[in-house]
Amino acid sequence: MAWYRAGTVAITAGQNTVTGTGTSFSANARVGDAFLGPDGRWYEVTNIASGTVLSILPAYQGAAVSGGSYAITPVQGYTKTLADKFNDIANNWGSTLAGLGSVSTENLVPVAKGGTGSTTAAGARTALGLGTAAVATLQTSALDNTAGRLLAAGAFGLGGNTAVEASSPWNGCRFKAWDGAAADRPPAGGVAVGIDMGYAVNRRVQIGIDTIGQMFFRGVQVDPIDGAGWRRILSSDDISSKEKLAALGMSEVVINPQGSLPFLNLMNDSGRFCGKVDPFAYLATNAFANNALFSPYNGGSWSEGGKYIYDNTTSGGTRGAINATVQALMVAMGRGPIGANTRYGVEFYVGKYTAGTGTATPYTSAGGVAHYLTTINGSRVLFCAASWGTFTSWVRVTSGSITCSYPIYVNGEWKPAGTALTASLGWFHWRGVTKSVAGYNNAFPNIYATPGATFEMALPAFFPGAVDMGMHTSPLMTMNELASA
Incomplete structure (x- = not known):
């Protein structure tokens, strides 16, 4: 040196x-x-x-x-030179080396200590929990549909504001936007956005919604270059008056908006479970009686589940108490809490059905559980107006489960056929609309139950045609020869 x-x-x-x-x-x-x-x-x-x-x-x-x-x-x-070099390392890196702790003695640093746990790239990915996406290739374009590719920002129009156009032939599904000048746009008010789906350039389905909330759809069998074939989906507001229907060119349509029912209840007791009575009388002086439209099937039976009483003492009146079943119904219908709104009203009974052990006419729910038909109506003619029929009621399952063989509305929410309905729902509003080209269906309203199940029913009604009566809170009126008017 x-x-x-x-x-x-x-x-x-x-x-x-x-x-x-x-x-x-x-x-x-x-x-x-x-x-x-x-x-x-x-x-x-x-x-x-x-x-x-x-x-x-x-x-x-x-x-x-x-x-x-x-x-x-x-x-x-x-x-001395070597000592000097080590002194330099100690001075410059001593604290850093001390911070390594036991890692400084590892030949292979595990993931838990900040390493990769492997000496190979594949092993490191496994140790770090990285799947195949870690080595997958990114899309080369917004329309790249090569198997295994990772989606990039704006893929097939997702998350982007730039038009993504496909060249023929084209397969797949993409988000699409039509500007106000696009020749193939829906007949919308201004711009529209939607989904373009297909397996070929000339085999596609398109759905679009414009900026004022109108929805359109069409199926095309040619490469769409114009606005032909679009159909508009009507809303409840569109058919709320004859004037609006006329503006749409629909002059011959049966409309029955909530609060303006054009049909009377086909049940001769107005669904009050008290036998045939004067439909204009608010008191039900008869005892509980099942209606023939609900004749028990498969060994089932009906019994009284309670009675709504006019001027009832539970709500501050003088004519008798209403039980817990009826009180819960009042609350579910929106007439509760118990008080002024529940004191007066048209009297009716609640029917309680106990399913038997018979296994005729089975129907399997969406969960794979076997249910069996509960009632029949004697093949009465309950369908008309293009073969439609409507059933509505308040229902509460108290044990087991029930289901229906066609889609229904539960508290106004659409449910697919086979939906299992259980006690967890409490009282709920049932509305079902189905077709019978023969004009009758002996099983209608097609309520199926597990053996031994129990459910309660209040204020049922049958209407010919497709009727939306809303979520009613009192008996839906009928007409019979006892009418006092």
Whole structure:
């Protein structure tokens, strides 16, 4: 290792301190090195205070000097050099190395300690829980449908605001936007957005919604270049009046909006379960009686589940209490809480049905559970107006489950055929509309139950045609020869 001679030194006779000018003692000298002074004598370096100050031993024996020449030479050879290098590492990286802890002794750093747990890329991905997406290729374009490709931003129009057009032939499903000038747009008010689905450029289904909420759809068997074939889906507002229907060119349509029913209940007791009575009388003086439209089937039976009483004492009246079943019904219908709104009203009974153990006419619910027909109507003619028939009622399942073989509305929400209805629903409003081209269906309203199930029914009604009566809160009126009007 070369001797160090940079700069000059100043030393006072009899002193141990050496002061340098233009020196860097701390970087180039070590305690134990030999110091050749300006007086030609050798001294031992005993301390290095800084780049310009060090101490020697023995005290300087020559005459005082300023700007004198000197030399420092290592006397510990390569061992000293190695020690210097390790000292540098310790000074610069000591705290960092200490922070590694036990990782510094690992040949393969596990994931738990911040490593990959493997020496190969595949092994590292496995250890880190990365699936095949980690090595999958990104789409090369917005319409790239190569198997295994990762979707990019704007893929098939998703998440983008730029039109994504396909070239023939084309397969797949994409989001689409039509501007106000697009020749193939829906007949909409301004721009429209929607979905374009198909398996070929000339075999597609399109759905679009414009900015004022109108919805359109069409199926095309040619590459669509114009607005032909679009059909509009009507809303309840569109058919709420004859004037609006006329504006749509629909002059011969049977409409029956909520609150303006054009049909009378086909049940001769108005669904009050009290036998044939004057439909204009608000009191039900007869005892509970099942209606022939609900004749028990498969060994089932009807019984009274309670009676709604006009001016009932539960609500502050004088004519008798209503039981918990009827109180819960009042609340579900929106007439609760029990009080002024539940004190007066048209009297009716609640019917309670207990399913038998018979297994004729089965129907399997969506959950795979076998249900069996509960009632028949004696093949009465309940369908007309293009073969439609409507049944509505308030229903509560108290054990087991029931279902229906056609779609129904539960509290106004559409439910598919086979939906299992259980006690968790409490009282709910049932409305079902189905067809019979023969004009009758002995099983209608097609209520199926598990063996031994029990359910309650209140305010049932049958209507010919497709009728939406809303969620009624009192008996739906009929007409019979007892009418007092």
